[in-house]
Amino acid sequence: MNVSNNCRFKETEKTLKETLLNMILTGNQIESITVSELSKASGISRKTFYCHHSFPSEILDEIEKETLRDV
Numbered sequence: 001m002n003v004s005n006n007c008r009f010k011e012t013e014k015t016l017k018e019t020l021l022n023m024i025l026t027g028n029q030i031e032s033i034t035v036s037e038l039s040k041a042s043g044i045s046r047k048t049f050y051c052h053h054s055f056p057s058e059i060l061d062e063i064e065k066e067t068l069r070d071v
Contacts, residue, residue: 012052015042020059030057 019042023033033056039046053059 009052012044012048015044016049016052016059017063018042020056021063024060030060 016038020030020033020038023038023041024030035046035049035056038056039049
């Protein structure tokens with residue numbers, strides 16, 4: 001993976017995480033958030049989403065792991 005692709009990957013991950021957290025903070029339950037909704041809200045295609053994750057809940061799991069690691 002070249003630097004450009006690595007930066008793009010990291011930016012996509014950041015966008016997905018921020019969008020998911022925003023959706024949860026505005027009252028959406030993680031179980032009810034669909035890939036389509038998350039993709040549309042983040043401006044990322046479903047295809048790109050699936051290159052990174054299988055389910056929105058995987059993103060929340062990553063956020064939790066990162067938070068615990070940083071504590």
